[in-house]
Amino acid sequence: MLERVGVEDIDALFAGVPSSHLLQQDLDLEPALDEPRLMQHLTALSNRNAGAHMLTFLGGGMYRHHIPPAVDQLLQRSEFYTAYTPYQAELSQGTLQAIFEFQTVVCELFGVDVANASMYDGASSVAEAVLMARRIKRRDHIVVSGGLHPEYLDTVRSYIQGIDARDWIAVAPLGADGRTDWEAATSLITDKTAAVVVGYPNFFGCVEDLHLAKDAAESHGALLITATTEPYALSVVEAPGTCGADICVGEGQALAVPPQYGGPGVGLFGASQAFVRQMPGRLVGRTIDTDGQPGYVLTLSTREQHIRREKATSNICTNHGLIALAMGIRTAMLGKQGFIQAGERCMSAAHYLRKGLERLDGIELPYSAPVFNELVARFKNATASEVVARLAERDILAGVDLGRFRDDWKHDLLIAVTELHTRDDLDRLLGDLSP
Helix, strand or coil, X not given: CHHHHCCCCHHHHCCCCCHHHCCCCCCCCCCCCCHHHHHHHHHHHHCCCCCCCCEECCCCCCCCCCXXXXXXXXXXXXXXXXXXXXXXXXXXXXXXXXXXXHHHHHHHHHXXXXXXXXXXXXXXXXXXXXXXXXXXXXXXXXXXXXXXXXXXXXXXXXXXXXXXXXXXXXXXCECCCCCECXXXXXXXXXXXXXXXXXXXXXXXXXXXXXXXXXXXXXXXXXXXXXXXXXXXXXXXXXXXXXXXXXXXXXXXXXXXXXXXXXXXXXXEEEECHHHHHHCCCEEXXXXXXXXXXXXXXXXXXXXXXXXXXXXXXXXXXXXXXXXXXHHHHHHHXXXXXXXXXXXXXXXXXXXXXXXXXXXXXXXXXXXXXXXXXXXXXXXXXXXXXXXXXXXXXXXXXXXXXXXHCCHHHCCEEEEECCCCCCHHHHHHHHHHHCC
């Protein structure tokens, strides 16, 4: 390599780097280990991580559901594990078919006509949906429910500020039951509003009434965008597309991979057929070849790396193909009935927990709206951070301290349950939450 570059040695290669920035001694590295000892060392280090053995009730956009080992084994097949954006797309029939099946699952979940080949995560999906609505309606103003995930709202603001310095976002307040106050929201919607964005279920676990949301959006000809952070909720609640949502987005992590340091995620994005030309990213379709055999093609790819350049609908360079594949595999294993059964177990556990919390002194449930698998507990005599710290000493991750998002939420704890929680797990949490 040095010979091809045209220098005599490694020092000459780095001659342009100031000597004050060069390391003047050997790196202080421990002696090399053979493979068995290295694995023992890494296992010992991983066992020092707090939380590896803890009972967890964390949620807030990332959820721990059962992922069968078969999912990971199939992902590690070389034809899947190394797959990237297929630039000679039609040569990659396996990759295209996997993406097509993923799109089909998303359409069935959301009750929409079309879905794209995935986005980075739920937050970027919401932001791209807002940009899409602005293009469709040729309007700039957005009304966002106060129940939308705060980090999703931050991401939308970041996207919009990158193209328009003005703040075009109005946040609608929540009602006493934890759902959007649609009377107040309607007063914020004008003939300049492109879309209304609502969490479904919302950040506090409450299931919004999308029929009211649709009426509010249609009052001034705006589009309705729904954001679903917990896809298992769609096993028991009505699909947003069937409720009139124009663009349905969300996070598919719960159906694909376990939570891992906040990621990776896979953004879900579906919409009405009427808006397909404005969808970001790519869309895989199925056709028939000259021999009459089914084949898969990139039906739509209106991104900047392809034909439209600066007029592209999105600058997303690829989809989260590996995680999308994991979601496709997992949903195929579940099947429709298994998906519903898992969702019913989540909801049953949440209702058991809710009744238990209602009986505890010093705790109130501020929101009365229906929930799926997540709810807020408010502590009268302690902050949520204090409760989280106290239970962590007992090997329980009690939930998400909402005070990290807003100071006036510092007494609120967001607790999530899934089909993995047993009644003993719930009783243990309730017992340790008891004053």
